[in-house]
């Protein structure tokens with residue numbers, strides 16, 4: 483049986499009078515890609531931000547490996563093994579691919595008492611960056627300025643920057659946005675190779691990709707979960723079909 487690494491129960495987040503997410507529950511299990519899909523404004527990114535600790539929930543609780551992390555700030559969650567990537571690309575374009583990963587690793591492994599020691603010589607961070615680039619299939623581009631990578635390469639680098647912090651749980655917000663077929667294929671293969679060791683939450687609009695890669699899917703509409711299950715049951719769910727057909731109309 484797979485291990486539940488992160489569990490969120492009855493999460494509600496309001497912005498003024500707007501209920502962006504309403505009593506949403508999700509479990510993230512090692513070895514599994516759990517996609518969260520839904521129409522525009524359904525609350526998917528808000529859910530990711532609450533899980534990552536960027537914004538607090540108004541109600542509900544989040545546990546990671548049995549610990550209640552609901553009130554933990556983002557850096558503490560990151561150190562406990564929670565990694566997130568963003569909808570927009572967040573790399574340092576003038577630094578090398580390796581330097582981007584090293585800085586990410588360092589942010590999770592700060593040694594304030596070693597202030598006189600050059601950060602670039604930190605063995606831990608350099609090794610974490612090497613490993614992350616290897617895992618993400620970017621080792622051959624290590625010395626290239628990050629800004630010169632293709633769009634797909636930059637999104638891969640974002641995942642590598644996440645991996646450099648040694649996460650157990652990956653929260654990925656639209657990692658396929660703007661990608662062509664070949665880049666999408668490469669990213670899906672990467673996610674597939676990562677899921678054995680990680681629990682992955684995937685927010686994504688590309689439905690072909692979602693149905694190809696996911697082990698379970700949660701569907702949100704207007705802040706609420708309307709369905710949860712394996713890809714086959716979601717594909718055949720009449721409420722899901724109505725929600726998506728309604729959007730097309």
Ligand SMILES: Nc1ncnc2c1ncn2[C@@H]1O[C@H](COP(=O)(O)OP(=O)(O)OP(=O)(O)O)[C@@H](O)[C@H]1O
Nearest residue numbers: 497500501502520521522523524525526527528529
């Ligand atoms: N910081 C904020 N302040 C006020 N309202 C917000 C804020 N962030 C999100 N919202 C609102 O909360 C609702 C959910 O937004 P969210 O971005 O989570 O949806 P989403 O499902 O990720 O949408 P999309 O697929 O378009 O990215 C929307 O109505 C949005 O306008």
